[in-house]
Amino acid sequence: MRHVLVIGAGPAGLAAALAASDAGASVTLLDAGDGLGGQYWRHLPPQRPSRRESRLHHGWAAFERLQGRIGRADAIEVLTEAQVWAIETADAVTAQVLLGPTDAAGREARALTADAIVLAPGAHDRTLPFPGWHLPGVFSAGAAQALAKGERIAVGRRAVVAGAGPFLLPVAQSLTAAGATVLGVFEAARPRALARGWLPKPWKLLGTAHKGRELAGYLAHHLAHRVPYRPGRAVVEARGDGRVEEVVIARLDADWAPVPGTERTLAADAVCVSHGFTPRLELPIAAGCEIGPDRFVRVDPDQRTSVEGVYAAGEITGIGGVDAALVEGRIAGHRAAGGDRSAMGSAPRRARAAAELTRRIEAAHGIRPGWTSWLRDDTVVCRCEEVPYGRLRAVAAATEQRSLRSVKLTTRAGLGICQARMCGRTVESLIGADPSSGADTSDRRPLAAPVRLGDLAGLPTAPDGA
């Protein structure tokens, strides 16, 4: 019997595990979190259940079905609180895993190999910097969403949601459901860009028609809660004495440069910002998978990466939302288990429809270069190491360097605790780095998560001569 290891138990990983087991493989499904569901189905902890939880999620019935079937499948072993901290490729592709609560001492170390691996670690949200974004009260929209969905906590009482992309809509909904007043959703893309991205060839979106119903649900919710949606606008500054007290909103031109004279100020105690998502590439890079020029893992129609036996699904192959993650996971799991292509039913067609959504999101909401004009020299870019924009510019100019590595070592940008997850892509674009070679990229992290030195010291060592 083939053994398939699935890393990540979000929509992509859940679908992969089930498809692999359906195709006759034994499966190990693991996730660093303490439950299944990933970001989309991030739910309340079992200690604090809610009878109305299904109302907090889209597609909750689908999640319950997946979770139920996985729970009943004898051939699927589920490991939660299982952090893959490294991937090694010496003989076979091996996942180094620490089992136990995050940050706990003495976690159990395991090295897992399998006939095939499905990588489904998802993405984290991307936030462009602006003056004052380091103030308490400014959150990534993903963090605000995680707290609202996973803890029913609203990050503020008067919140502004800003950035770019359809993700802003569920964030605003979750915040109001958690008790906040949302003063507005400020989408950087202008109406013309939204129309250019979403309206042409509408028949190509027919395969994702249910997304229209989801959108209508958000709009109805926002109307009921009087949440205005303002395209072509951005938060260009957050101000306050020790924490956010007000934000400056400006109208943007087509390149996202603020239009002078359009600034207005809103009193707010929370700002939730997201300009899209960055795929978590450390595991695929460590496994040796080819990354495309669009900075996603390159896969073929079977979700096969460039490395034999390694498949990829979900947000690491493109930002297409839950449907893309589910269908890609299904294909990856089925093929990783050795399942026949002809037995995949409608999955390939649905994958193509989901890929269309990915393209539309980028076309309508993709980051435009003019945003850098809302930065000032003292705007912090790397929050961990407190590196301001002026310092990055000065170093890049003085050394005539476009090398990320050189700028990192000189300024320490990206070397702090988040290891460039927040600022890496921003620093790359500000210094004009060229990450296409793959060598000089902020996505390479040999340790995928912080590991205690004691845990490292406790790892079994290879026998002499091995």
Ligand SMILES: Cc1cc2nc3c(=O)[nH]c(=O)nc-3n(C[C@H](O)[C@H](O)[C@H](O)COP(=O)(O)OP(=O)(O)OC[C@H]3O[C@@H](n4cnc5c(N)ncnc54)[C@H](O)[C@@H]3O)c2cc1C
């Ligand atoms: C913070 C956040 C909140 C989101 N909320 C929504 C929302 O409310 N609505 C919406 O439409 N879309 C939301 N999205 C987008 C959403 O992530 C996708 O549409 C969908 O969940 C992608 O599925 P996935 O399986 O690819 O990844 P995910 O759902 O992100 O699942 C990936 C899983 O992999 C695990 N993992 C990652 N690295 C490791 C590792 N090294 N070791 C072990 N496990 C690992 C993670 O713990 C996670 O559970 C959110 C995204 C983020 C980043």
